[in-house]
Amino acid sequence: AQSVTQLDSQVPVFEEAPVELRCNYSSSVSVYLFWYVQYPNQGLQLLLKYLSGSTLVKGINGFEAEFNKSQTSFHLRKPSVHISDTAEYFCAVSDPGGTSYGKLTFGQGTILTVHP
Amino acid sequence: DGGITQSPKYLFRKEGQNVTLSCEQNLNHDAMYWYRQDPGQGLRLIYYSQIVNDFQKGDIAEGYSVSREKKESFPLTVTSAQKNPTAFYLCASSPPRLRGTDTQYFGPGTRLTVL
Numbered sequence: 459a460q461s462v463t464q465l466d467s468q469v470p471v472f473e474e475a476p477v478e479l480r481c482n483y484s485s486s487v488s489v490y491l492f493w494y495v496q497y498p499n500q501g502l503q504l505l506l507k508y509l510s511g512s513t514l515v516k517g518i519n520g521f522e523a524e525f526n527k528s529q530t531s532f533h534l535r536k537p538s539v540h541i542s543d544t545a546e547y548f549c550a551v552s553d554p555g556g557t558s559y560g561k562l563t564f565g566q567g568t569i570l571t572v573h574p
Numbered sequence: 575d576g577g578i579t580q581s582p583k584y585l586f587r588k589e590g591q592n593v594t595l596s597c598e599q600n601l602n603h604d605a606m607y608w609y610r611q612d613p614g615q616g617l618r619l620i621y622y623s624q625i626v627n628d629f630q631k632g633d634i635a636e637g638y639s640v641s642r643e644k645k646e647s648f649p650l651t652v653t654s655a656q657k658n659p660t661a662f663y664l665c666a667s668s669p670p671r672l673r674g675t676d677t678q679y680f681g682p683g684t685r686l687t688v689l
Contacts, residue, residue, distance in 0.1 A: 501681050560624075
Protein backbone atom coordinates (compact mmCIF):
# COMPACT_ATOMS: atom_id res chain seq x y z
CA ALA A 459 0.00 0.00 0.00
CA GLN A 460 1.10 3.52 -0.70
CA SER A 461 1.26 6.32 1.81
CA VAL A 462 2.15 10.01 1.72
CA THR A 463 3.54 12.08 4.56
CA GLN A 464 3.65 15.84 4.49
CA LEU A 465 6.16 16.70 7.14
CA ASP A 466 4.80 20.11 8.13
CA SER A 467 1.15 20.78 8.91
CA GLN A 468 1.70 24.55 8.87
CA VAL A 469 4.39 26.73 7.30
CA PRO A 470 4.45 30.47 8.04
CA VAL A 471 6.67 32.64 5.85
CA PHE A 472 7.14 36.31 5.02
CA GLU A 473 6.30 37.72 1.63
CA GLU A 474 9.13 37.45 -0.96
CA ALA A 475 10.93 34.77 1.09
CA PRO A 476 11.61 31.31 -0.36
CA VAL A 477 9.55 28.34 0.79
CA GLU A 478 9.82 24.55 0.71
CA LEU A 479 6.91 22.22 1.49
CA ARG A 480 8.08 18.71 2.18
CA CYS A 481 6.52 15.48 0.98
CA ASN A 482 7.71 11.91 1.44
CA TYR A 483 6.01 8.82 0.10
CA SER A 484 6.29 5.09 0.58
CA SER A 485 5.74 2.69 -2.28
CA SER A 486 7.31 -0.51 -3.50
CA VAL A 487 6.72 0.40 -7.14
CA SER A 488 7.29 3.34 -9.43
CA VAL A 489 4.84 6.16 -8.90
CA TYR A 490 3.28 9.26 -10.34
CA LEU A 491 3.48 12.28 -8.01
CA PHE A 492 1.29 15.36 -7.79
CA TRP A 493 0.99 18.64 -5.91
CA TYR A 494 -2.40 20.31 -5.63
CA VAL A 495 -3.36 23.67 -4.10
CA GLN A 496 -6.63 24.47 -2.34
CA TYR A 497 -7.82 27.99 -1.58
CA PRO A 498 -10.40 28.38 1.21
CA ASN A 499 -13.75 26.76 0.47
CA GLN A 500 -12.70 25.75 -3.03
CA GLY A 501 -11.76 22.57 -4.84
CA LEU A 502 -8.23 21.41 -5.56
CA GLN A 503 -6.19 22.80 -8.46
CA LEU A 504 -3.26 20.93 -9.98
CA LEU A 505 0.06 22.73 -9.46
CA LEU A 506 2.39 20.22 -11.09
CA LYS A 507 2.99 16.52 -11.62
CA TYR A 508 5.85 14.10 -12.12
CA LEU A 509 5.22 11.18 -14.45
CA SER A 510 8.68 10.35 -15.78
CA GLY A 511 11.79 11.96 -17.22
CA SER A 512 13.42 15.03 -15.70
CA THR A 513 13.30 14.98 -11.92
CA LEU A 514 12.78 18.75 -11.74
CA VAL A 515 9.21 19.63 -12.56
CA LYS A 516 7.93 23.16 -13.09
CA GLY A 517 4.34 24.08 -12.45
CA ILE A 518 2.00 27.03 -12.38
CA ASN A 519 2.40 30.19 -10.29
CA GLY A 520 6.21 29.83 -10.16
CA PHE A 521 6.26 26.58 -8.19
CA GLU A 522 8.61 23.69 -8.88
CA ALA A 523 9.25 20.30 -7.32
CA GLU A 524 12.07 17.80 -7.40
CA PHE A 525 11.58 14.06 -7.46
CA ASN A 526 14.20 12.18 -5.46
CA LYS A 527 13.78 8.44 -5.86
CA SER A 528 16.48 7.43 -3.37
CA GLN A 529 14.93 9.57 -0.65
CA THR A 530 11.34 8.91 -1.81
CA SER A 531 10.63 12.62 -1.68
CA PHE A 532 8.86 15.18 -3.82
CA HIS A 533 9.38 18.55 -2.15
CA LEU A 534 7.64 21.67 -3.48
CA ARG A 535 9.56 24.95 -3.71
CA LYS A 536 9.07 28.55 -4.67
CA PRO A 537 11.92 31.10 -4.61
CA SER A 538 9.75 34.09 -3.66
CA VAL A 539 6.21 33.80 -2.30
CA HIS A 540 3.34 36.26 -2.52
CA ILE A 541 0.41 36.90 -0.22
CA SER A 542 -1.79 35.19 -2.81
CA ASP A 543 0.09 31.90 -2.27
CA THR A 544 -1.61 31.53 1.10
CA ALA A 545 -3.50 28.25 0.77
CA GLU A 546 -3.39 24.57 1.68
CA TYR A 547 -1.14 22.33 -0.38
CA PHE A 548 -1.57 18.60 -0.89
CA CYS A 549 0.92 16.04 -2.11
CA ALA A 550 -0.49 12.90 -3.77
CA VAL A 551 0.80 9.67 -5.28
CA SER A 552 -0.61 7.05 -7.65
CA ASP A 553 0.59 3.69 -8.90
CA PRO A 554 0.68 3.79 -12.71
CA GLY A 555 1.10 0.05 -12.98
CA GLY A 556 -1.58 -0.93 -10.53
CA THR A 557 -5.12 -2.12 -11.13
CA SER A 558 -6.67 0.69 -9.09
CA TYR A 559 -7.75 2.98 -11.88
CA GLY A 560 -6.22 6.38 -11.31
CA LYS A 561 -6.56 6.24 -7.53
CA LEU A 562 -4.64 8.91 -5.69
CA THR A 563 -3.39 8.70 -2.12
CA PHE A 564 -3.18 12.15 -0.51
CA GLY A 565 -1.07 13.54 2.30
CA GLN A 566 -2.66 15.39 5.20
CA GLY A 567 -1.96 18.81 3.71
CA THR A 568 0.31 21.76 4.56
CA ILE A 569 -1.16 25.16 5.27
CA LEU A 570 1.10 27.85 3.85
CA THR A 571 0.54 31.29 5.35
CA VAL A 572 2.36 34.22 3.78
CA HIS A 573 2.71 37.27 6.02
CA PRO A 574 3.32 40.83 4.74
CA ASP B 575 -16.37 25.89 -20.55
CA GLY B 576 -15.45 22.33 -19.62
CA GLY B 577 -15.38 21.43 -15.97
CA ILE B 578 -16.94 19.81 -12.94
CA THR B 579 -19.91 21.27 -11.13
CA GLN B 580 -21.12 20.40 -7.67
CA SER B 581 -24.34 21.54 -6.16
CA PRO B 582 -25.30 22.94 -3.81
CA LYS B 583 -22.24 24.76 -2.42
CA TYR B 584 -23.66 24.69 1.12
CA LEU B 585 -26.15 22.15 2.44
CA PHE B 586 -27.82 21.88 5.82
CA ARG B 587 -29.74 18.82 6.97
CA LYS B 588 -31.24 17.51 10.14
CA GLU B 589 -29.75 14.45 11.77
CA GLY B 590 -31.30 11.22 10.49
CA GLN B 591 -32.12 12.53 7.01
CA ASN B 592 -30.58 11.20 3.82
CA VAL B 593 -29.10 13.81 1.50
CA THR B 594 -27.85 13.61 -2.10
CA LEU B 595 -24.92 15.66 -3.40
CA SER B 596 -24.74 16.35 -7.10
CA CYS B 597 -21.64 16.05 -9.31
CA GLU B 598 -21.68 16.67 -13.06
CA GLN B 599 -18.77 16.82 -15.53
CA ASN B 600 -18.60 17.77 -19.19
CA LEU B 601 -14.95 16.77 -19.70
CA ASN B 602 -15.88 13.41 -21.23
CA HIS B 603 -13.88 11.68 -18.50
CA ASP B 604 -14.44 8.01 -17.81
CA ALA B 605 -13.57 7.92 -14.12
CA MET B 606 -15.18 9.86 -11.31
CA TYR B 607 -14.45 10.02 -7.58
CA TRP B 608 -15.92 11.23 -4.31
CA TYR B 609 -13.72 12.42 -1.45
CA ARG B 610 -14.43 13.60 2.04
CA GLN B 611 -12.23 16.31 3.55
CA ASP B 612 -11.92 16.99 7.28
CA PRO B 613 -9.47 19.47 8.82
CA GLY B 614 -6.00 17.98 9.20
CA GLN B 615 -6.93 14.67 7.58
CA GLY B 616 -6.37 15.37 3.91
CA LEU B 617 -8.73 13.78 1.40
CA ARG B 618 -10.22 10.35 1.96
CA LEU B 619 -11.75 8.37 -0.89
CA ILE B 620 -15.40 7.39 -0.45
CA TYR B 621 -16.33 5.80 -3.81
CA TYR B 622 -15.00 5.78 -7.33
CA SER B 623 -16.33 4.73 -10.71
CA GLN B 624 -14.31 3.75 -13.76
CA ILE B 625 -17.23 3.33 -16.13
CA VAL B 626 -20.98 3.78 -16.35
CA ASN B 627 -23.02 1.36 -14.20
CA ASP B 628 -19.94 0.30 -12.22
CA PHE B 629 -18.41 1.67 -9.03
CA GLN B 630 -16.12 0.54 -6.20
CA LYS B 631 -15.87 1.34 -2.51
CA GLY B 632 -13.04 3.53 -1.39
CA ASP B 633 -11.49 3.72 2.05
CA ILE B 634 -14.50 5.14 3.93
CA ALA B 635 -17.63 3.94 2.08
CA GLU B 636 -19.72 3.05 5.12
CA GLY B 637 -22.83 5.23 5.37
CA TYR B 638 -22.60 6.42 1.75
CA SER B 639 -24.06 5.24 -1.56
CA VAL B 640 -23.54 6.24 -5.20
CA SER B 641 -24.89 5.59 -8.67
CA ARG B 642 -23.40 6.01 -12.14
CA GLU B 643 -26.22 5.85 -14.66
CA LYS B 644 -24.68 8.42 -16.99
CA LYS B 645 -21.07 9.16 -17.86
CA GLU B 646 -21.52 12.80 -16.89
CA SER B 647 -23.10 12.28 -13.48
CA PHE B 648 -21.98 10.65 -10.20
CA PRO B 649 -24.31 11.59 -7.32
CA LEU B 650 -23.42 10.77 -3.73
CA THR B 651 -26.04 9.99 -1.08
CA VAL B 652 -25.10 10.51 2.54
CA THR B 653 -27.36 8.20 4.49
CA SER B 654 -28.54 8.32 8.08
CA ALA B 655 -26.10 5.47 8.78
CA GLN B 656 -23.13 7.84 8.39
CA LYS B 657 -22.26 8.67 11.98
CA ASN B 658 -20.44 11.94 11.40
CA PRO B 659 -21.54 13.38 8.04
CA THR B 660 -20.58 17.03 8.59
CA ALA B 661 -17.65 17.62 6.21
CA PHE B 662 -16.50 19.14 2.92
CA TYR B 663 -17.20 16.81 -0.01
CA LEU B 664 -15.19 16.94 -3.22
CA CYS B 665 -15.95 15.30 -6.54
CA ALA B 666 -13.24 14.65 -9.12
CA SER B 667 -12.85 13.07 -12.54
CA SER B 668 -9.96 11.78 -14.63
CA PRO B 669 -9.42 10.95 -18.32
CA PRO B 670 -8.85 7.41 -19.62
CA ARG B 671 -5.79 5.82 -18.08
CA LEU B 672 -4.42 4.88 -21.50
CA ARG B 673 -3.34 8.49 -21.83
CA GLY B 674 -0.62 7.67 -19.32
CA THR B 675 -1.60 9.90 -16.47
CA ASP B 676 -3.70 9.68 -13.35
CA THR B 677 -4.40 13.41 -13.12
CA GLN B 678 -7.66 14.18 -11.37
CA TYR B 679 -9.67 17.35 -11.85
CA PHE B 680 -11.78 18.61 -8.98
CA GLY B 681 -15.09 20.35 -8.55
CA PRO B 682 -15.61 23.30 -6.18
CA GLY B 683 -16.97 21.14 -3.35
CA THR B 684 -20.11 20.95 -1.21
CA ARG B 685 -20.00 21.78 2.49
CA LEU B 686 -22.52 19.61 4.32
CA THR B 687 -23.58 20.51 7.83
CA VAL B 688 -25.83 18.18 9.79
CA LEU B 689 -27.66 19.89 12.64
